[in-house]
Amino acid sequence: MKVEILGLGCPKCKLLTANAESAARELGLELEIVKVTDIRKISEYGVMMTPALVVDGVVRSAGKVLPVEAIKKLLR
Secondary structure, three states: OEEEEEOOOOHHHHHHHHHHHHHHHHHOOOOEEEEEOOHHHHHHOOOOOOOEEEEOOEEEEEOOOOOHHHHHHHHO
16 A cells, blocks of 8 residues: 655644554554655645645545544545
8 A cells, every 4th residue: 555645844744644654553554655745746636735645546635634543544
């Protein structure tokens, strides 16, 4: 499973990354977590607000920091 965090490195982007890592750890999943900071790549997903969470190529959240429990539901 591949998880991408789209954002330019702001504190919210870092928090979303940490929450995704925690969710994966709590579920016992091996994830590839990639931080995407290239604005062109972000816009290719159609994301207008960051941070955004992409799971296996599908945008699951944009413009907010999902809590760990919400990310766990998306990863199940």
